[in-house]
Amino acid sequence: MKKLIRGFGYAFKGIWYATATQLNFRVHLVASLTAALLGYALKVSAIEWIWIIFCMALVLAAELFNTSIEVLTDLVSPEFNTKAGHVKDIAAGAVLVTAIFALVTGTIIFLPKILTLIHAA
Ligand SMILES: Nc1ncnc2c1ncn2[C@@H]1O[C@H](COP(=O)(O)OP(=O)(O)OP(=O)(O)O)[C@@H](O)[C@H]1O
Numbered sequence: 001m002k003k004l005i006r007g008f009g010y011a012f013k014g015i016w017y018a019t020a021t022q023l024n025f026r027v028h029l030v031a032s033l034t035a036a037l038l039g040y041a042l043k044v045s046a047i048e049w050i051w052i053i054f055c056m057a058l059v060l061a062a063e064l065f066n067t068s069i070e071v072l073t074d075l076v077s078p079e080f081n082t083k084a085g086h087v088k089d090i091a092a093g094a095v096l097v098t099a100i101f102a103l104v105t106g107t108i109i110f111l112p113k114i115l116t117l118i119h120a121a
Pocket residue numbers: 021022023070077078079080081082083084085086088089092
């Protein structure tokens with residue numbers, strides 16, 4: 001049990017490290033909070049909540065993996081190295097793919113509701 005709790009501690013330490021050092025991670029946190037507030041305000045359905053939460057988890061987890069890969073790359077290859085550059089670029093590309101997916105999903109969920117509100121006003 002103690003080991004399990006210690007494991008959670010390490011995981012939160014990692015999340016805190018990413019929050020403190022990565023501007024992109026903080027941007028994704030703010031975007032997640034904004035999506036949650038929009039979801040609440042626009043009374044999205046249970047299925048839509050699942051998609052919103054899935055997008056949040058996907059993007060934040062991708063950003064955590066990206067941060068981890070950046071740290072490991074800097075450790076293994078502190079000097080300029082073309083392959084180290086590729087490793088970081090590919091990891092950043094993976095985050096971009098998840099962020100685009102989240103943006104498209106958010107647009108599909110929120111845009112019709114926002115347009116309905118605008119037309120009703
Ligand atoms: N050791 C390296 N060798 C070659 N290219 C690198 C190296 N380190 C970084 N790069 C290039 O610079 C880009 C930015 O790297 P950097 O480590 O600054 O990441 P970042 O996304 O700006 O994150 P952060 O600013 O949080 O460290 C990489 O995507 C890669 O193209």
